[in-house]
Amino acid sequence: MWVTGGSAKLHAKFFVLGIDKATRQGLSLKLHTDLVTKLRGLA
Amino acid sequence: MKGADRRTPDKDPRYDGMNTTQERGAGANFVIATATDESNIKPALRGAAWGLRGIATDKNAVLLVPEYWFSIPIAVGKGEDGYTEDKAGVSVLPGMKLHKANALYINNKARQGGLQIKWNQKVSDDVGTVSKGAMDDFSFGGFKRGSQDSTLTLDRQKFVDGVMRGGIAFNDVIVAAVKHEQDPH
Numbered sequence: 001m002w003v004t005g006g007s008a009k010l011h012a013k014f015f016v017l018g019i020d021k022a023t024r025q026g027l028s029l030k031l032h033t034d035l036v037t038k039l040r041g042l043a
Numbered sequence: 044m045k046g047a048d049r050r051t052p053d054k055d056p057r058y059d060g061m062n063t064t065q066e067r068g069a070g071a072n073f074v075i076a077t078a079t080d081e082s083n084i085k086p087a088l089r090g091a092a093w094g095l096r097g098i099a100t101d102k103n104a105v106l107l108v109p110e111y112w113f114s115i116p117i118a119v120g121k122g123e124d125g126y127t128e129d130k131a132g133v134s135v136l137p138g139m140k141l142h143k144a145n146a147l148y149i150n151n152k153a154r155q156g157g158l159q160i161k162w163n164q165k166v167s168d169d170v171g172t173v174s175k176g177a178m179d180d181f182s183f184g185g186f187k188r189g190s191q192d193s194t195l196t197l198d199r200q201k202f203v204d205g206v207m208r209g210g211i212a213f214n215d216v217i218v219a220a221v222k223h224e225q226d227p228h
Contacts, residue, residue, distance in 0.1 A: 005125075007129045010191065011191075016116070019197050021059045038215070
C-alpha cells in the first residue's frame with residue numbers, strides 16, 4: 001500500500017507466513033461440510 | 044468434472060504449491076484453497092458456477108459455489124501534511140477481515156444467480172505476530188520517500204478460529220437465503 005502525507009510518501013508491503021497447504025485445505029473442507037450439513041437439514 | 048481445467052499452482056515456493064489470484068484495486072495476492080486439488084477447478088469466464096452447469100443438469104439440482112475471501116493483516120495508513128514536516132506512516136495490526144464472500148449458483152436450466160455480503164467485516168483482532176522491518180528512506184528535492192516491509196507470522200489456531208468464524212457466518216447467510224427461497228412466507 002501507498003501512504004502519502006504532503007511531500008512524504010511511504011510504500012509498505014506485508015508478508016504473511018506460517019500456514020501450510022494442508023491446513024488451508026482442511027479449513028476449506030470444514031466450511032464445505034458445515035454448509036452441506038446445514039443445507040441437508042433444510043430438506 | 045474430470046475434463047475440467049484445474050488451476051495451475053503458483054511457482055513461488057512461499058505459496059506451498061497453492062494458487063494465487065489478485066483482485067483489481069486490492070493490491071494483494073490471495074492464496075486459493077479448495078478442499079482438494081481435484082476440486083480446484085479453474086472458473087469459467089462467465090463465473091465459477093457456469094463451467095459446472097452440466098452437473099446441475101445431469102443431477103437435476105442447483106449447484107452452488109461459495110467463496111470466502113480473507114485479508115491479513117489489517118493495515119492503516121496515516122499521512123500528515125504538517126507545518127514543519129510532512130509524515131507518512133503505517134500501523135500494521137495482526138487482525139483478519141472477511142474481505143468479501145459470495146456464492147454463485149446455477150440451476151438445471153442454466154439460470155445463474157448469486158449472493159454477496161458486505162465487504163471488510165473483521166473476524167479477528169489477533170491471528171499472529173507482526174514484525175516490522177527497518178524503514179528504508181531517502182530524501183531528494185524536498186520530497187521524502189520510504190519503504191517498509193512487515194511480516195505477519197500466523198498462529199495456526201487463531202487463524203483457524205478466525206476463518207471458521209467468518210466462513211460459518213457466511214454459510215448461515217446462504218442457508219437463510221435458501222430457506223427463504225423455499226418458503227418466502
